[in-house]
Amino acid sequence: MPELPEVETIRAELEPAVTTRTIGQAESHPSTKFTEAVHASGAGIESLTRRGKYLLFGLDDDRELIVHLGMTGQLQAGAHPWPHDDYVRARWPLDDGSELVYRDVRRFGRIRVVPAGDYSTITTLAQLGPEPFDPAFTPDHLHRAIRASSRRIKTQLLGQRPVAGLGNIYADEALWQARVYPGARKLSRPAAERLHLAIVDVLRTGIENRGTTLRDYRTASGEQGTNQFSLRCYGRSGEPCDRCATTLRSRDLDGRTTTWCPSCQHR
DNA sequence: GTGATAACCTGCTCGC
């Protein structure tokens, strides 16, 4: 389940392998989620950046190849990234003899090719909140963004509008660290300041640990991340809270399994 | 426009 730290880790590893390379005749899985991969054939790759959980390959013909990894997406580049198994959804051969390969078991990912900067057909990307490490992401911004909706705080965070890049793992971790109840619909100013700090901290730690590998996630070089050993809330239902020893609970919140401490994160 | 919910998708785990 690649979130911002996982996508950033993959981006940083892929960047030197793909920038300045020219794409040959690409291949894609027939699902409409992936068929646009072939539209990048013949283009040169000028840059590889990230926005939230999206990878943006800047092409030399004023277009962008956009890849979202969904739940189980993996990207690797090299001479022989993967054998041709049933889960490879796209291949982009590169002019140095290597290839960029996208593999996605559950097919929740998406590949698009759009005019550079035109995200009008990718709603989530077009309406993405600020990057967590951008000066525009402030406690005040977070406070105002949360107040603008009556939805649960965790649901809003997963919606990518208050801040870009959070998924279920890092949202649970940040809310635990900030002592904010995930099902709350209002956020006080002091709580917004704690949550702002926590979001930045858990994502920065996640990047330093090269992501969280629970099942499918691998870096672009095929290695596991190590952030799973730093998790203090997500996936620990039934275990004692690191802060107060109260047993952590989990429940379904708007369709997402949510873990929290009923004592530290009181309603 | 907003909020809630279903659907997509497949490997894995668990209970029988």
Next chain:
DNA sequence: TGCGAGCAGGTTATCA
């Protein structure tokens, strides 16, 4: 051992 049900969850579409 084998089978079926349920679960995991990011994004999009649909409906109220």
